[in-house]
Amino acid sequence: MSLLELKNVSKIYGTLRALDHVNMRVEAGEWVSIMGPSGSGKSTMMNIIGCLDKASEGEVLLDGTLICAETADRLTEIRRDKIGLIFQQFHLIQYLTAVENVMVAQYYHSMPDEKEALEALARVGLKDRAHHLPSQMSGGEQQRVCVARALINYPKILLADEPTGNLDEANERIVVELFKKLHEEGTTLIIVTHDPEVAEVAQRTVVLRDGRLVKETVNENFTGVMKHRKVE
Amino acid sequence: MFLRLVRGAFLRQWKKMLMIGVTVALGASLATAMLNVMMDVGDKVNQELKAYGANITVVPKSTAVISDLYEVEGGISEGAYLREDELGRIKTIFWAFNIVDFAPLLDTEVTLPDGSTVTAVGSWYNHHLSLPTGEELDTGLPALRAWWTVTEGAWIDEQARSGDEAPACMVGALLAERMSLHAGDTLTMKGTHGEETCVIAAVFDAGAEEDGMIFCPLDVAQRLSGTEGLLTSMEVSALTTPDNDLARKAQRQGPESLSVADYETWYCTAYVSSICFQIQEVITDAVASPVRQVAESEGAIMEKTELLMILITVLALIGAALGITNLVTASVMERSGEIGLMKAIGATNARISALIIAEVLMTGILGGAAGYLAGFGFAQIIGHTVFSSGVEMKPMVIPIVAVLVVIMTLAGSLPAIRFLLQLRPTEVLHGR
Ligand SMILES: Nc1ncnc2c1ncn2[C@@H]1O[C@H](COP(=O)(O)OP(=O)(O)OP(=O)(O)O)[C@@H](O)[C@H]1O
Ligand SMILES: [Mg+2]
Numbered sequence: 001m002s003l004l005e006l007k008n009v010s011k012i013y014g015t016l017r018a019l020d021h022v023n024m025r026v027e028a029g030e031w032v033s034i035m036g037p038s039g040s041g042k043s044t045m046m047n048i049i050g051c052l053d054k055a056s057e058g059e060v061l062l063d064g065t066l067i068c069a070e071t072a073d074r075l076t077e078i079r080r081d082k083i084g085l086i087f088q089q090f091h092l093i094q095y096l097t098a099v100e101n102v103m104v105a106q107y108y109h110s111m112p113d114e115k116e117a118l119e120a121l122a123r124v125g126l127k128d129r130a131h132h133l134p135s136q137m138s139g140g141e142q143q144r145v146c147v148a149r150a151l152i153n154y155p156k157i158l159l160a161d162e163p164t165g166n167l168d169e170a171n172e173r174i175v176v177e178l179f180k181k182l183h184e185e186g187t188t189l190i191i192v193t194h195d196p197e198v199a200e201v202a203q204r205t206v207v208l209r210d211g212r213l214v215k216e217t218v219n220e221n222f223t224g225v226m227k228h229r230k231v232e
Numbered sequence: 233m234f235l236r237l238v239r240g241a242f243l244r245q246w247k248k249m250l251m252i253g254v255t256v257a258l259g260a261s262l263a264t265a266m267l268n269v270m271m272d273v274g275d276k277v278n279q280e281l282k283a284y285g286a287n288i289t290v291v292p293k294s295t296a297v298i299s300d301l302y303e304v305e306g307g308i309s310e311g312a313y314l315r316e317d318e319l320g321r322i323k324t325i326f327w328a329f330n331i332v333d334f335a336p337l338l339d340t341e342v343t344l345p346d347g348s349t350v351t352a353v354g355s356w357y358n359h360h361l362s363l364p365t366g367e368e369l370d371t372g373l374p375a376l377r378a379w380w381t382v383t384e385g386a387w388i389d390e391q392a393r394s395g396d397e398a399p400a401c402m403v404g405a406l407l408a409e410r411m412s413l414h415a416g417d418t419l420t421m422k423g424t425h426g427e428e429t430c431v432i433a434a435v436f437d438a439g440a441e442e443d444g445m446i447f448c449p450l451d452v453a454q455r456l457s458g459t460e461g462l463l464t465s466m467e468v469s470a471l472t473t474p475d476n477d478l479a480r481k482a483q484r485q486g487p488e489s490l491s492v493a494d495y496e497t498w499y500c501t502a503y504v505s506s507i508c509f510q511i512q513e514v515i516t517d518a519v520a521s522p523v524r525q526v527a528e529s530e531g532a533i534m535e536k537t538e539l540l541m542i543l544i545t546v547l548a549l550i551g552a553a554l555g556i557t558n559l560v561t562a563s564v565m566e567r568s569g570e571i572g573l574m575k576a577i578g579a580t581n582a583r584i585s586a587l588i589i590a591e592v593l594m595t596g597i598l599g600g601a602a603g604y605l606a607g608f609g610f611a612q613i614i615g616h617t618v619f620s621s622g623v624e625m626k627p628m629v630i631p632i633v634a635v636l637v638v639i640m641t642l643a644g645s646l647p648a649i650r651f652l653l654q655l656r657p658t659e660v661l662h663g664r
Contacts, residue, residue, distance in 0.1 A: 050576075052576060052657050052658045052661075073580050076575065077580070080577070087661055087662070088662075091573045091576075091661060093237075093240070094570075095240035095244045096236065096237075096240055100233075103233055104237070104574070104577065105577045109578055149577065
C-alpha cells in the first residue's frame with residue numbers, strides 16, 4: 001500500500017477548479033517534486049495532503065486513513081502525528097528563540113524536550129544559534145529552524161511549499177542538502193518548487209497546470225545532489 | 233512551554249494586556265465600590281433618614297382608638313396617659329440597639345401674661361436615664377427635630393440646670409415675634425394646676441404649627457397640668473429593615489396570623505412593625521405605630537438606591553466586557569499568523585483557546601485585584617461625601633467581585649475565541 005494516495009481529487013472554489021481530478025501515489029521513502037505555474041493548484045494540493053484543508057471531491061488516503069472523512073480536530077491530530085510542514089514564509093513565533101520554536105511543536109505533539117530540540121537544531125547546523133530570536137537570524141537560518149521544527153516529531157511525510165522561494169543560492173543549497181540527508185534517512189519528501197534545479201534533484205517530478213496533473217518525469221540517474229549553476 | 237508562550241504574549245503585547253487590565257480594573261472597581269456601599273449603606277441611609285425625625289409614635293390605647301375612629305390627628309381624650317417611669321423599658325426590647333432616640337411629649341394648654349392661650353409641650357432634651365439594666369444614656373428631642381433651626385440661643389440643656397434655678401424653655405418663632413420674646417427673657421405660664429416661670433433658652437423655627445408653641449422640660453409641663461409622672465405620647469426613632477412581604481402580612485393580619493417559624497423570623501428582624509410590637513409589649517396600654525409616610529418612603533428610597541447601584545454596576549460591567557471584547561479580539565487578530573501556525577503544527581482549538589483564556593484571565597485577575605483596591609477607595613470616598621463616614625469592608629464583596637471579573641473576562645473573550653476557532657491556517661500561512 002502506498003503511503004499517500006490521491007484518487008480523483010478536486011478542489012472547487014466557487015466556479016474555479018483549483019484541483020481537477022488529480023490522481024497520484026507516493027510511496028514511503030520517495031522524494032517527489034511538484035512544479036507548475038503560479039495558480040496551478042500546487043499549494044492547494046499541499047494543503048489537502050497536509051490536512052490543512054479538505055478536498056471537495058475524491059478521496060485522500062494517508063497512511064491507510066481516509067482523511068477526507070475526518071473532523072477538524074482529528075485532522076489536526078493526524079497532521080501533528082504524521083506530517084511535517086515547511087512554508088515559503090518561514091513562520092516562526094517571533095518572541096520565542098530557535099530552540100523554543102522547535103519545542104512548541106513538541107509541546108503540541110506530546111512534551112517539550114529541550115535536549116532533543118537542541119539535537120534537531122544541531123542536525124540543521126544551527127547548534128550555536130539555538131538561543132537566538134528569529135529576528136536575529138538570516139532567512140536561511142530561519143528556514144533551517146523550520147526544517148528542524150518540521151522534523152522534531154518524526155513525521156511520515158515532510159511537506160514543503162516552496163521552501164527555497166525566499167532563499168539565496170547558498171542557503172538553497174544548504175536546505176536541499178538537508179533534504180537529501182533526510183531522504184537518505186528514509187523520510188518521505190513532497191516538495192513544491194518553481195526552481196527546476198531544486199525539482200530535478202528529486203526522484204520524480206509532477207507538473208500541475210490549471211489544477212490538472214499534466215506531466216510526470218522520473219529522474220533516471222537520481223543522486224540527490226544539486227548540479228552547479230552556471231554563473232552568468 | 234505554556235508559561236513561555238503566555239509570557240511571550242505578555243511581553244509582546246504588553247500594551248494591549250495593560251489596557252485589558254485597566255478595563256477590568258475599572259469595571260471591578262465600580263462593582264466593588266457599589267457592592268460595598270450597597271451592603272454597608274442599608275444602615276447608613278437609614279441613619280441618614282433618621283434626620284427626618286421619628287418613625288414610630290407611641291400613644292395610649294384609648295387615644296389611638298379615638299383617633300382611629302374619628303381620624304382626628306393627635307386627638308387627645310381626657311385621662312389617657314402613658315407613664316413616664318416605663319419609658320426606660322423601651323431600651324430593653326429585643327431591638328433595643330436599633331432605638332436611636334426617643335422622647336416623651338406632654339401637651340398642655342397654658343395662659344400667658346397677655347391673656348392668650350397657647351400650647352406648651354413638655355419633653356426631654358438631653359435627659360439622662362439610668363436603666364434598670366445598668367445602662368446609662370442621654371436621649372431627647374433634638375435628634376427627633378433635626379430640621380428645626382434655632383434662631384436665638386441654644387437647645388435646652390437639662391443637665392446644666394441646678395436645683396433652684398428657673399427652668400428653661402424654648403419659644404416658637406411666631407410666638408416669639410408676636411410677643412417680642414428673646415432668648416434670656418423670662419416667661420410666666422399659667423396652667424390648670426399651677427404657674428411656672430421659665431427662662432427662654434432659645435427661639436426656634438420649625439416651619440410648622442410648633443412655631444406657635446412653647447417647649448419646656450417634661451416636669452414643668454406635668455406640674456402645670458397636674459399630671460405628674462404622665463405623658464401623652466412618645467416619639468421613637470428606630471433603625472428599621474425595609475418591609476417585605478412577611479412584614480406586610482404581619483402588619484395587615486396581625487402577628488398572631490403568622491406561623492411559628494414566620495413569627496420568629498418577623499420578631500427577630502428589625503421591621504418597623506416588629507419593633508412597634510415589641511414596644512407595645514413593654515409599655516402598658518400603649519399603641520405604637522409607624523409614622524407611615526416616613527417609614528414607607530425610607531424603604532422605597534432604599535430600594536431605589538439599591539436598584540440604581542445595581543444598574544450602575546451592571547452597566548459598568550457590560551461596558552468593561554465590551555471594552556475587553558474589542559481588545560482581546562484585536563489582540564487575537566494581530567496574532568492570527570502565530571495562531572494559524574500553532575494550528576498547523578498540531579495545536580487543537582481547545583489548546584489555543586486555553587492559551588488565550590489563560591492570558592486574558594491572568595490579566596483579568598491582576599486587573600480585578602487592582603480594581604478591588606481602587607473600588608474600596610471609591611467606596612470610602614462615597615461613604616465620606618455622601619454619608620460622612622467610612623464604608624466597612626465587607627468580605628462578601630471579594631468572592632462576588634472575583635466571580636464577576638471572571639464572567640466579564642470570559643464573556644469578553646468569547647468573540648475572540650470564536651474568531652480563532654474559525655481561523656483556518658491555510659489563510660494565514662500562505663500570506664493570502
Ligand atoms: N481560499 C481560496 N478561495 C478562492 N480561490 C482560491 C483559494 N485558494 C486558492 N484559490 C485559487 O486556486 C488556484 C490555485 O491556487 P494555489 O495557491 O494552489 O496556486 P499555486 O500553484 O500554489 O500558486 P503559486 O505558485 O503562486 O503559489 C488559484 O487560482 C487561486 O486563486
Ligand atoms: Mg503556492
